[in-house]
Amino acid sequence: SQQGEEDPQALSIQEGENATMNCSYKTSINNLQWYRQNSGRGLVHLILIRSNEREKHSGRLRVTLDTSKKSSSLLITASRAADTASYFCATATIGAQKLVFGQGTRLTINP
Amino acid sequence: EAGVAQSPRYKIIEKRQSVAFWCNPISGHATLYWYQQILGQGPKLLIQFQNNGVVDDSQLPKDRFSAERLKGVDSTLKIQPAKLEDSAVYLCASSPLAGGGYYEQYFGPGTRLTVT
Numbered sequence: 334s335q336q337g338e339e340d341p342q343a344l345s346i347q348e349g350e351n352a353t354m355n356c357s358y359k360t361s362i363n364n365l366q367w368y369r370q371n372s373g374r375g376l377v378h379l380i381l382i383r384s385n386e387r388e389k390h391s392g393r394l395r396v397t398l399d400t401s402k403k404s405s406s407l408l409i410t411a412s413r414a415a416d417t418a419s420y421f422c423a424t425a426t427i428g429a430q431k432l433v434f435g436q437g438t439r440l441t442i443n444p
Numbered sequence: 445e446a447g448v449a450q451s452p453r454y455k456i457i458e459k460r461q462s463v464a465f466w467c468n469p470i471s472g473h474a475t476l477y478w479y480q481q482i483l484g485q486g487p488k489l490l491i492q493f494q495n496n497g498v499v500d501d502s503q504l505p506k507d508r509f510s511a512e513r514l515k516g517v518d519s520t521l522k523i524q525p526a527k528l529e530d531s532a533v534y535l536c537a538s539s540p541l542a543g544g545g546y547y548e549q550y551f552g553p554g555t556r557l558t559v560t
Contacts, residue, residue, distance in 0.1 A: 363546055376487070376535065376551040421486050425546055430499050431477075432549065434486030 337365075337422040337435035345441040352409040354438040356422030357402075363425045365398060365405050366432065371418035379407075379420075384427075412442045446470065448552035450536050456558045462524035465555045469517070469538030475499075476513055477549065478521050479535040487535055493519065523557075531559045 340355045356365065367379040380396045382389045382405065389396050395408040409416055419439050423432040449468040457463050469476050475494050479487035490509065491501040495516040504511070508527070513519040523530055533556050537549040 366548060368551075375553045376537075378548040378550070381548055423486075431489050431492055434488070436484075436486050 337424050337433065339420070339422055339435045339438040341438060342436070343439045343441070345443060346412060347443050348412060348414055350412055352412050352416070352440055352442075354407045354420050354440070356405045356407070356435060358405075358422075358424045359403065360426050362400070363427050363429070365396075366423045366425070367394075367396060367405075367407050368421045368423060368434075369418045370421065370437070376421075409440075412440075414442050414444055416440060417442045448536055448538055448550055450534075450552035450555055452555055453553060454556050454558075456560065457526055459528055459559050460525040462522065463526055463557060464520055464522045465534050465536075465557075467519045467521070467536030467552060469519070469536070470540075470550055473538035473540050473550070474516075475539045475541070476519050477535075477537040477539075478511055478519070479537065481533045481535055481554070483532070490521070526557075526559045528559050531557055533557070 337356045337358045346352055362384055364381055364383045366381045368376050370376045380389055380391050382396050382398045393410045398405045419437040421434050421437045423434045425432050451466050477492050478490045480490050481487040490504045491511045492499040493513040496513045511521045533554040535554045536552045539547045539549045541547050
């Protein structure tokens with residue numbers, strides 16, 4: 334069963350611009366995680382944000398979480414060609430032992 | 445620290461044949477996961493082990509899929525017999541602690557299976 338849904342499904346921007354991806358989910362969560370997948374490095378964990386947190390930063394990445402709206406956003410600032418990848422949100426519902434992944438956003442950075 | 449290892453990286457088989465995938469998690473990681481990722485979709489959890497016990501296998505098609513994790517370390521996922529719809533990338537992941545969804549997971553490179 335799908336919990337998170339990413340929006341947009343695909344995004345194409347110019348190098349140096351900022352990229353924003355959104356994730357909406359249906360049930361209460363313990364945490365929400367963002368992962369990146371490209372052909373070179375497989376699926377890589379980016380950030381974990383817990384339900385009692387509103388914002389987290391990691392380098393050029395900024396994640397926000399709004400539990401009242403059941404949504405999260407991932408912002409990548411000053412994008413680079415190497416950021417071209419698919420980005421997935423994954424949610425861990427309260428009491429659950431597993432992550433449920435969304436369908437992903439395919440991000441393309443044009444030089 | 446060595447990452448999650450998987451083999452083979454690619455496999456092509458005919459329908460009704462059998463296939464097995466192997467995973468070696470990061471040393472010391474208690475929890476091991478097998479995911480199926482169909483092209484254009486996110487990974488779907490097939491089975492989750494904590495040490496050598498099964499925590500969740502609710503989405504594992506048990507009539508054709510089986511998995512084991514001997515001695516709480518390596519794991520093998522088997523499909524017998526394969527169907528066309530089993531064509532996908534099979535990802536193995538591990539995490540250091542129990543409570544699978546509560547912590548980040550480390551993924552292997554995956555095995556791309558094509559069933560013809």
